[in-house]
Amino acid sequence: MTCLCLTHSITQTHNHNHNLPHATTTFSSSLHNRNPLFQLFSVSNQFPLLSRALFQSIILRPRIRPFSTNLTASYSSSAFAQIMANFDADSVTYLTQRDAAEIDETLMGPLGFSVDQLMELDVLSVATSISEVYKPCEHSRVLTICGPGNNGGDGLVAARHLHHFGYKPFVCYPKRTPKPLYAGLVTQLEALSIPFLSVEELPSDLSNDFDVVIDAMFGFSFHGSPRPPFDDLIQRLVSLHNNNNQIGQKRSVIVSVDIPSGWHVEEGDVDGTGIKPDMLPHN
Numbered sequence: 145m146t147c148l149c150l151t152h153s154i155t156q157t158h159n160h161n162h163n164l165p166h167a168t169t170t171f172s173s174s175l176h177n178r179n180p181l182f183q184l185f186s187v188s189n190q191f192p193l194l195s196r197a198l199f200q201s202i203i204l205r206p207r208i209r210p211f212s213t214n215l216t217a218s219y220s221s222s223a224f225a226q227i228m229a230n231f232d233a234d235s236v237t238y239l240t241q242r243d244a245a246e247i248d249e250t251l252m253g254p255l256g257f258s259v260d261q262l263m264e265l266d267v268l269s270v271a272t273s274i275s276e277v278y279k280p281c282e283h284s285r286v287l288t289i290c291g292p293g294n295n296g297g298d299g300l301v302a303a304r305h306l307h308h309f310g311y312k313p314f315v316c317y318p319k320r321t322p323k324p325l326y327a328g329l330v331t332q333l334e335a336l337s338i339p340f341l342s343v344e345e346l347p348s349d350l351s352n353d354f355d356v357v358i359d360a361m362f363g364f365s366f367h368g369s370p371r372p373p374f375d376d377l378i379q380r381l382v383s384l385h386n387n388n389n390q391i392g393q394k395r396s397v398i399v400s401v402d403i404p405s406g407w408h409v410e411e412g413d414v415d416g417t418g419i420k421p422d423m424l425p426h427n
């Protein structure tokens with residue numbers, strides 16, 4: 145799992161106590177017309193042996209690079225500078241939406257991984273990254289907005305992990321899927337008394353009630369324009385970012401799992417009006 149922390153200065157980059165190596169980096173808004181997704185290096189002969197999460201954790205980490213050469217203005221950490229020194233511009237390749245789906249088919253077909261196995265592994269890394277950058281003592285109230293597919297499942301798992309990490313998670317899961325995997329994830333959250341909020345119960349300004357908003361609406365299977373209620377939810381997250389432009393106003397930070405919801409999966413934030421996440425952990 146790789147975590148890209150956007151627009152914020154780097155806070156930490158190291159192997160953490162959960163022993164899941166990852167990289168955290170920052171880059172400028174020039175990202176938004178580039179596809180930040182599914183970055184992999186040209187070592188495809190190794191890739192089928194590992195889940196994308198494992199692959200990116202173990203192989204990508206020492207060599208990840210930012211998308212913008214303007215990056216140097218946005219960081220000050222010597223640890224980050226060290227990471228940057230190892231970046232290799234020529235080693236980055238990108239996966240298409242179709243590539244990503246085919247890799248999953250391989251992982252979950254001949255290689256015998258199960259969705260829930262990959263989801264747990266990926267999302268433990270997501271939750272760990274969040275806990276390193278946004279400490280529970282300062283960012284305890286977390287809203288996870290979950291979509292109808294596996295990206296939404298990631299959000300449900302993230303809420304559970306973050307509860308165990310000491311956060312106070314809330315979940316908005318407006319389009320539930322009756323499959324056993326999702327039903328089990330919901331049951332586990334209910335057993336922990338994690339509150340589920342309807343779209344109507346959300347405050348008009350999410351920043352009033354939440355320190356972190358996790359965008360787990362859509363991942364790599366998103367296509368077209370978002371349908372209700374996700375069109376409205378995406379707009380709320382867009383508004384959060386816009387509100388930040390008003391001096392002195394504290395806002396929730398946005399963590400988009402795998403892909404900022406509503407972005408074109410391959411083209412990115414085509415017209416520049418999409419969600420601008422603060423952190424982009426992807427699996």
Ligand SMILES: NC(=O)C1=CN([C@@H]2O[C@H](COP(=O)(O)OP(=O)(O)OC[C@H]3O[C@@H](n4cnc5c(N)ncnc54)[C@H](O)[C@@H]3O)[C@@H](O)[C@H]2O)[C@H](O)CC1
Pocket residue numbers: 195196197248259262263266291292293294295296297298361362363364365366367368369370371374401402403427
């Ligand atoms: N590969 C891994 O290691 C893992 C990745 N995971 C995560 O799973 C998502 C991809 O999941 P998938 O179920 O294929 O798709 P999505 O979650 O992106 O959504 C599908 C869902 O959304 C509906 N939909 C599509 N477009 C729209 C739209 N315009 N409006 C409304 N609804 C839409 C569609 O009908 C489906 O219901 C990947 O990104 C990772 O985050 C897993 O954790 C497993 C491990």
